[in-house]
Amino acid sequence: FSSTLFPVPKRPAIVSAVASFFSTTMAPSAPENASHNAALLSSSGVGGDVSSAAQKSRVTIIGSGNWGSVASKLIASNTIKLASFHDEVRMWVFEEKLPSGEKLTEVINRTNENVKYLPGIKLGKNVVADPDLENAVRDANMLVFVTPHQFMEGICKRLVGKVKEGSQAISLIKGMEVKMEGPCMISSLISEQLGVNCCVLMGANIANEIAVEKFSEATVGYRENREIAEKWVQLFNTPYFMVTAVQDVEGVELCGTLKNVVALAAGFVDGLEMGNNTKAAIMRIGLREMRAFSKILFPTVKDNTFFESCGVADLITTCLGGRNRRVAEAFAKSGGKRSFDELEAEMLQGQKLQGVSTAREVYEVLSNRGWLELFPLFAAVHEISSGRLPPSAIVEYGEHKPNFSAVEGAAQYFSS
Numbered sequence: 363f364s365s366t367l368f369p370v371p372k373r374p375a376i377v378s379a380v381a382s383f384f385s386t387t388m389a390p391s392a393p394e395n396a397s398h399n400a401a402l403l404s405s406s407g408v409g410g411d412v413s414s415a416a417q418k419s420r421v422t423i424i425g426s427g428n429w430g431s432v433a434s435k436l437i438a439s440n441t442i443k444l445a446s447f448h449d450e451v452r453m454w455v456f457e458e459k460l461p462s463g464e465k466l467t468e469v470i471n472r473t474n475e476n477v478k479y480l481p482g483i484k485l486g487k488n489v490v491a492d493p494d495l496e497n498a499v500r501d502a503n504m505l506v507f508v509t510p511h512q513f514m515e516g517i518c519k520r521l522v523g524k525v526k527e528g529s530q531a532i533s534l535i536k537g538m539e540v541k542m543e544g545p546c547m548i549s550s551l552i553s554e555q556l557g558v559n560c561c562v563l564m565g566a567n568i569a570n571e572i573a574v575e576k577f578s579e580a581t582v583g584y585r586e587n588r589e590i591a592e593k594w595v596q597l598f599n600t601p602y603f604m605v606t607a608v609q610d611v612e613g614v615e616l617c618g619t620l621k622n623v624v625a626l627a628a629g630f631v632d633g634l635e636m637g638n639n640t641k642a643a644i645m646r647i648g649l650r651e652m653r654a655f656s657k658i659l660f661p662t663v664k665d666n667t668f669f670e671s672c673g674v675a676d677l678i679t680t681c682l683g684g685r686n687r688r689v690a691e692a693f694a695k696s697g698g699k700r701s702f703d704e705l706e707a708e709m710l711q712g713q714k715l716q717g718v719s720t721a722r723e724v725y726e727v728l729s730n731r732g733w734l735e736l737f738p739l740f741a742a743v744h745e746i747s748s749g750r751l752p753p754s755a756i757v758e759y760g761e762h763k764p765n766f767s768a769v770e771g772a773a774q775y776f777s778s
């Protein structure tokens with residue numbers, strides 16, 4: 363962690379001040395801090411071990427792409443320090459052959475690097491890559507899900523009955539499924555299919571920046587059990603990755619999911635060279651639709667969540683530097699003539715976009731419920747990315763004013 367603004371190991375003054383100002387409801391309680399420190403001391407050889415082997419938590423990461431690999435680095439740096447976790451972090455890898463003919467898993471275990479999805483970064487010697495999904499989860503009681511969302515239904519099906527009883531899960535996945543009965547968030551899919559409680563972790567987290575230890579923040583969303591949320595915070599938090607917890611799973615997850623749709627809109631604007639004011643306008647309109655969509659679907663979603671890292675901060679970073687924005691810019695530059703699939707394969711080399719399928723899924727929800735006129739920006743993004751409208755429609759489409767008369771009582775969800 364080399365930033366001169368934020369020297370290590372001391373917490374930067376501004377960050378500490380901001381953290382204590384905003385996180386009074388989120389800071390670990392004193393006894394938790396005490397045991398956390400005792401754990402740190404014991405792992406550094408000072409003091410006795412506070413956790414017996416039987417009590418220690420065992421972590422498995424399901425996914426090993428760009429963010430999955432960075433998550434493994436963050437987690438592995440903590441499990442070796444904290445006595446309440448087993449050192450080893452198992453990482454399920456969707457096996458593939460590299461151009462050299464070697465298997466990705468074997469190369470990760472030999473070099474300690476994910477040479478395809480995160481080249482040049484050591485993951486930690488305690489990370490073990492495992493191509494066998496069932497074997498990878500067998501002994502774990504803390505499961506971290508971080509694959510592109512389109513693969514999760516299949517992964518969950520394979521894991522039914524294979525997960526240890528009493529396990530806890532967290533999803534870092536930005537996306538959702540649409541079922542006959544309506545939208546299904548990935549954390550719900552995991553909970554329902556595997557019978558485990560599932561928190562979420564989202565935030566302004568471009569993986570490559572965190573990989574080189576540049577300071578950023580993230581938000582854990584939890585449902586009821588604060589102690590479990592704090593355990594996840596402990597597992598992820600580092601001096602350069604500051605994690606806070608809020609009691610709003612759906613709000614946090616919808617922020618992470620929907621910002622990818624707005625990122626496509628921002629990319630179209632960039633490709634059309636419309637300038638910063640237009641892009642800022644699109645981001646503002648997008649944020650409004652994100653909040654309204656979340657609150658109509660889940661009335662418990664909290665306004666404050668949109669001011670956490672998972673909300674406005676993730677929207678900003680994604681619309682400035684994310685993959686969805688970058689590929690959408692190339693799409694608009696081609697006048698919509700090159701498909702997203704083609705551009706994704708060419709520009710991302712195996713990494714996956716979430717925005718295009720999320721825009722389609724959101725559109726499906728909107729048209730099923732008769733809400734298309736309420737969410738003109740979301741609707742336009744799907745119509746452009748599916749080739750039904752030209753990229754320029756992003757700034758022509760009814761000026762993105764929602765038609766409140768389309769749905770009774772809808773105006774309240776858009777008001778400040």
Ligand SMILES: NC(=O)c1ccc[n+]([C@@H]2O[C@H](COP(=O)([O-])OP(=O)(O)OC[C@H]3O[C@@H](n4cnc5c(N)ncnc54)[C@H](O)[C@@H]3O)[C@@H](O)[C@H]2O)c1
Pocket residue numbers: 425426427428429430431455456457479508509510511513534535536537567568569570712713714715716
């Ligand atoms: N990369 C980031 O900066 C970032 C940051 C925050 C959140 N996220 C989110 O994390 C999630 C995972 O993204 P990522 O960046 O780690 O992945 P990625 O896009 O870098 O990599 C794609 C991954 O999918 C795997 N894969 C390919 N085919 C598969 C199949 N049939 N079944 C299962 N897996 C398959 C590949 O092996 C690879 O691990 C996404 O929801 C993303 O939005 C990403």
Ligand SMILES: O=P(O)(O)OC[C@H](O)CO
Pocket residue numbers: 536565566567568569625676679680683684685686687715716
């Ligand atoms: O690169 P993107 O567009 O998938 O976005 C990455 C992260 O979600 C940013 O927080």
